Amino acid sequence: MAFLPNSLNSSGNSSQLRRRQPLICVTHCCKMACLDVPHRCSGCGEKLYKLKSPAFYLPIPYVNGHKTTFSILVKPTNGSWHDCHEKDADFHVGISPRDAGGVSSYTSDGVIQELNGWEESLIVFNISNPECEMMWGKCLDQMSSEEKWSKYKYDENRYNCFDFALSLLTQVDESVKSFFGESPKLIPFSFNREEMRMRFVRRHVMPQVKIAANYHKLSVQVS
Template sequence: MDSEACVICFKHCCSRAIFCKQVPDDCPLCNSAIADYELEPFRLPYPFTKAKESPVTVVIRPSIGNFLNDYNVTDDLHIGIVDSEGFVWEFDTPGLIKDDFLNWENCLAFKIVPQSWTDHWDQILRRTCNNRKWSSINYREDTLNCFDFVLEFLKALKFEDLVFFSKEEFCQQFIIPKIQDALKFITIYRKLRDADYFVAS
């Protein structure tokens, strides 16, 4: 985790949460020295991961930039698949891409299947990637893109707990809840870029 992305939360003199990168000696609300807490300081869970450290997952990232510094809710997202060895497979304008680690240092990962499905995951991924459909000449931004590649793979898995019938349903089940949690962290993180603390209203 980037040390700059550390966000700490605590409560001192009232029920209002104080967020900071480092706990201050004096309370920002009452200005008294902090001897005890209403809520002990704890580090907010960091929602992002490096794709190579999240094998057997589906991963998303902004198409341009990264979540922490650049992402807005109207921005396009890019999606890929991580195999059991941590290699990222994605479909984009150049066609099928493997192992573009630098662009997947700050992403959201979705664990879709249990550990026992790892071999099947890799087998279906190889089969999906071998389809000539995923060549650069077939890429279409709106009709045959990274999302279509991932959804075709997931449907081919035939995992019984994974039920969706459209891109919209997949987004509702998996992507939107994770993005909403990440946005809470992003909002606080950005407020702390130019301030020592942020007090929740």
């Protein structure tokens, strides 16, 4: 894979901005990732008249969580995504409401709602089922006021933001089944907490993190 920098601007601030632009992937005699379509192939030097496959965009994987609805979000617990992709990091899990705005999460302060701080997050789970959407806000509001999600119950390793998010999905499942007679099966149930967590991470979190890591790797090379 060849990485073609944008020669139009090389300032540090512009570099940071470009890292949040979609990347263009082109294949000629080699694979190229770039910010602008190049005139010539970096491998053979020929003009790019004929491509082995159509050029395509690699979209920005990060979203502004405050503009999302009905979603489970993740972001680095500390630092930026750059720090996260360069080394192992913990993730903080948030929940976007039925109306875009505040993102809810379970912390050492209990269930909180933040109006900022989730501007660069990944959507790892999203619902588009009308029945689930109807129950989402109700279940989230109910859980947010329950004693079992108070700050006194919080444990960084054993009872945290992940548990809150998984419990919401379970609660929505049960509410839809109770009201409509059939479960949407948002998440496979297990009495083993760690098993539920690992299934969710494997199926929903890691695929999105890998996509973001690939984008990060390429964007750093071309900036």
